[in-house]
Amino acid sequence: MGLTHLFAGYHSGLLHGRLSDILEFICYIYQMIQHILFDLDCTLYSVSYGLEEKVFARMMQYVARYLDISVEQARAERNKQNNRYGTTLEWLMAEKKFSAIDDYLVSVHPEDEADTLRPDPELRHFLKSLPCPCSILTNSPGFHAVRIVKKLELEGVFYKIFDIEGNRMRGKPHASSFHRALDTLGLKPEEVLFVDDVPRYVEGYLAIGGRGLLLDERNAHADYPHERIKDIQELARFLN
Numbered sequence: 737m738g739l740t741h742l743f744a745g746y747h748s749g750l751l752h753g754r755l756s757d758i759l760e761f762i763c764y765i766y767q768m769i770q771h772i773l774f775d776l777d778c779t780l781y782s783v784s785y786g787l788e789e790k791v792f793a794r795m796m797q798y799v800a801r802y803l804d805i806s807v808e809q810a811r812a813e814r815n816k817q818n819n820r821y822g823t824t825l826e827w828l829m830a831e832k833k834f835s836a837i838d839d840y841l842v843s844v845h846p847e848d849e850a851d852t853l854r855p856d857p858e859l860r861h862f863l864k865s866l867p868c869p870c871s872i873l874t875n876s877p878g879f880h881a882v883r884i885v886k887k888l889e890l891e892g893v894f895y896k897i898f899d900i901e902g903n904r905m906r907g908k909p910h911a912s913s914f915h916r917a918l919d920t921l922g923l924k925p926e927e928v929l930f931v932d933d934v935p936r937y938v939e940g941y942l943a944i945g946g947r948g949l950l951l952d953e954r955n956a957h958a959d960y961p962h963e964r965i966k967d968i969q970e971l972a973r974f975l976n
């Protein structure tokens with residue numbers, strides 16, 4: 737149903753003085769989502785593939801080599817700075833005088849990193865049937881995003897892929913990461929629904945006035961205080 741028909745329907749309600757129709761119409765306009773921004777890893781495919789755990793393990797091995805410490809020490813150092821920096825790379829650059837960005841990205845994302853991922857025709861059909869366009873906002877490099885999209889056979893589904901290079905390696909939950917995407921889309925935070933499996937990333941988007949949803953496939957964040965879903969298909973109820 738087009739907006740004109742919707743308006744006409746609600747308008748006829750106005751003529752009959754139905755207050756509930758007026759309120760419902762205002763709510764509809766206020767809540768209208770015009771675009772959906774999806775995180776990539778563990779959002780567009782199941783966490784059970786274990787891909788991100790392997791990426792993190794490679795990151796810690798890289799950090800250990802670079803700082804000449806053990807992998808356990810690398811994990812401990814990174815965890816201490818988890819709330820301060822959105823990504824391990826950002827932490828290394830800001831605090832450890834690290835500059836070999838391309839070497840790092842290629843090392844943590846080897847060519848065979850996603851070979852276990854299977855095409856997801858059901859997800860493709862679901863995303864294509866959404867009532868608005870969708871894009872990807874990831875803290876990963878662009879070549880990784882393209883690789884994953886190809887493996888899932890989701891080419892042509894997304895309007896844009898916003899990667900970490902495009903925001904000078906400053907990723908979610910920095911406000912600039914979200915604003916870069918919003919500025920490109922020409923939309924306001926409240927007009928874009930953002931879906932991610934990491935609570936602090938979603939909370940970063942909520943903090944700038946956006947509508948954010950946590951995808952919590954395994955109920956791993958039972959104390960998360962905002963809206964969440966277990967399966968991406970549940971999105972439909974937030975868009976109707």
Ligand SMILES: [Mg+2]
Pocket residue numbers: 775776777778779932933934
């Ligand atoms: Mg993710």
